[in-house]
Amino acid sequence: MSQRILIIGAGFAGMWTALGAMRLLDRQGKADGTIEVAVIAPQPELHIRPRLYEKHAAQMRAPLSEIFANVGVRFIRGHATSISTLENVVTYADADGVASTISYSKLVLATGSVLHRPDIDGLVYTFNVDQLADAAELEEHIHQLGRLPETKARNTVVVAGGGFTGIETAAEMPHRLRSALGKDADIRVIIVERSSAIGPDLGPGPRPVIEQALSELGVETRLLSPIISVDHEGVTLTCGDRIEASTVVWTTGVRANPITRQIDAVKDSFGRLHVDRNLKVVGHEDIFATGDVACAATDDRGNRTMMSCQHAQNLGRSSGYNVAADLLGVEPIPYSQEKYVTCLDLGPWGAVYTEGWDRQIKLTGAEAKKLKTAINTTWIYPPVADRAAALEAADPLRIVVA
Template structure:
């Protein structure tokens, strides 16, 4: 009977975990290990691009890729994890409850927009966290042109001035003018609790965000938060009222709730603490990767962020190491000392930085060219060719050189 490695999730962490585990099993010439991926769809949903238009195109199929490398795909949604029994309960494609017995588990179930307690958000706000949500937002934006002209129709409020909020807001002027007309009176307003534009991104990158915002006409309301959302707009914590038919919520993400079913320490975002091999601390047979793993990237006190840049490397290491444990070979400690940022700033361009202190290296069109390459090539799955796909899953390949 084959030993079973189960990967929950087919995002960046899950896909690369499965490929990397398959690579090591292949290198060891073993035929007694089966690798399965449990996820609602056999596709990589390219979440870093959901702020862009045409969201329905932002998913890459994985069926053929999994087939050529010998990974078994299970269509379903994981619901329960029984650590003692080493089982995962899930609903299959027909909605029928099933149970999978594993020998080793890789949790790669990702993250989602943190639930907000702000009144009206659930009923009236949009987001770009899931592909379905991004498609819903796009349909809404396109429908605005059929409404009578008003300031509210032409105003979009983006709640949150972090990475997603900035990329969403700076993309919106171009998207809205395509819908209305080039000369339309568009208002895009970012609401941020910070006292300085892009303060969380660092001093150097903040300058580019300010410059891009001014050039694109993106307004910022700083030092305030959204107090409530309704069908006609938002009320801010200082009492201001902004009339807007569109409110986009981008404030914060949290690890999948499946992490709560695994005994272990978690950080404030719900991520499980893992060791250098990405094994959940205190668990012998469970690894965590991607957005559910709180993992040190180096010896300087830096930890992986909830980004595809980190998820790709975390996935390659988790898959390799879960297979290594099963096969009795040496694992490869996770290390990802190089950190870069490439922030899209709409028609202005993009800004590329290196290091945890975000030293600016490229701006405007040079940055945009790199961002386009990252978004359309680097983060996509490898081709469905067995040899090249397995080679690409080597944990020693740097995500950024």
């Protein structure tokens, strides 16, 4: 029986893992089918999750069938439900719920992250921008608001969470609301953040720029008083205040896909699997983890990967190379991503671009927005469906951020 590299997930990390593995097999003269590279995912498409705060969410997808076919990756349509690390077998269900099993020589978990849903009364009344279908549902809801009688609640959006996603979502909302309700609509957009400052995970570096942008966009912030309940007419805060709102968008962080719980290994507080520098799960010879389910060192200074597209792409290239190298007996290339940057979209105001873990501001306003647009519309999309170009783009030493 031929050997098989099985990848669960076709997101940024999963896609690049598949291409990275095929790249090394090709270079070693082993792309002859003796080692199969297979991907299990619900659809052969990449959902562009970093853009789901924008409008036209249903369009934020890119096809992968042609790329996979051209490079020799087998795609299996299904949803992985269980993993047997003793038997090296994955069980998955197809679109009709019919279960099947598939064995692996090496497994790569690239199942991404899911929205954190705390135990809060009425969370069912909230929207989110975590997955493509969720973001599309929010967009349709905003479009339908214009058919409702004008009230304060109709004209108000509450964004729960003032982190990266919450800020980007809120910065887009004034424009999106006015598009639905009219340019002269008396709208209100409020970020509710439990911390004492907006963007707590972004640190103090870019905060003055963020605060200026939100203020000029008309976005309010409520700090130190998180939401304790939600209903169809608004939210209640811990301080007792009530905000009437027909639209509540939940953005309070993500956790690793819960399938990681099936792997008996050390995990961090987000459920991510601890991996070594080659992205192999600690304590498991045949399992690698990448993207949002991997807790990996980015350098030798104690920094760890963030749950972001920026890290997922390079993690995928590295995990693809190293899982194939492990099968072939080739020297691995340890994962490293020394340079860390952020580019936060601030809606019509612009953006803010920072470099380093201390987030030193390098660009703001329209100049940063130009960079953000390039990232969102070009850099994070799959390579062209040409075998040579796709494999070359999967080089684990490729420098994406110079």
